Amino acid sequence: MVHVIIYILIIFMLLAALVALEAKNLLSSVVSIGAVGFMLSVVFLLLRAPDIAIIQVIIEILTLVILIRATIAVDVHLVKNIRQFFPFAICMVLLLLLFMFASKAMDLLPEFGNYLSEVAPHYLANGLKETGSANIVTSVILDYRAYDTLGEATVLFTAILGAVVLLRRKAKND
Amino acid sequence: MTNNKSGLSEIVKSVCCWIEGFIFLFGCYIVLFGHLTPGGGFAGGVIMAASFILIMLSFGKERVDLLFPWTRSTLVESFGALLFIGVAWLGIYYGGGFFANFLHQKFGGTPFTFLSGGTIPISNVAIALKVMAGLFLVFYVLSTHKVILDEDISKTEKDK
Structure with missing residues (x-):
């Protein structure tokens, strides 16, 4: 049950991160970054790490306040969204390679809750x-x-x- | 409350008057009971810094200059760092190593009570002082200090 909740939260975190990347308004992207942080703190709490959860919540509040104060008066210069093909393709290939290496490395890790040290x-x-x-x-x-x-x-x-x-x-x- | 023009609206100010003390008190609790319950110096210090930042956002810079001026917060931060290193140095003379928990070795103390853990609560308080003053200083410096270029200075002099 806890695993299912954690996976749902991770999916919402990924969605919020995508929104933060693609949002037109700077303030809304800051707010969605804050949503990522708060969901991460809930994940820490579900994984039974209350110390980290407390620190995550508080640091998230503080950075949100600082970021909102920093971005609330800033004009956003609109840039024409030209996505060139070759840089985009190279970026995608590199990301795929990184994902493959990471999934190989994740297989070598011990199971959740088992220690190595x-x-x-x-x-x-x-x-x-x-x-x-x-x-x-x-x-x-x-x-x-x-x-x-x-x-x-x-x-x-x-x-x-x-x-x-x-x-x-x-x-x-x- | 001396200057009604600066800061946010009257509703925000009166709500902050009510809750700012409780936020600071909660930070003190997190720090002092860090060796018994989740939390510790870092988390509690950030909560205490957040209470000062709340005052600064709602009342403006003048009230925070009265309560916790930034010259004093630099002193508090340095004192926290020195206290942390001082406790670690005392471990060399009394406990046999840097960061040795000499108070616990000598006096013990019953576990799960407030007076336990030896030097751990003292280190928690030191880190909390450091983090509180440090984060407040960063916010204060980033939000109030402005970089004044030479052109701007000549402009203001012309205006006068």
């Missing part, structure tokens, strides 16, 4: 005892794999530093 059962068995955190995701993020979180925090810090430095109002008089 050998540390995963250790985390599941000893996570509560060794870190004292009842939420296993937090114990992995902030204890076993804290280096990853440090790197992610550094990336965010650097990005915000760049934005603030480039867009500050007053330059130094030099």
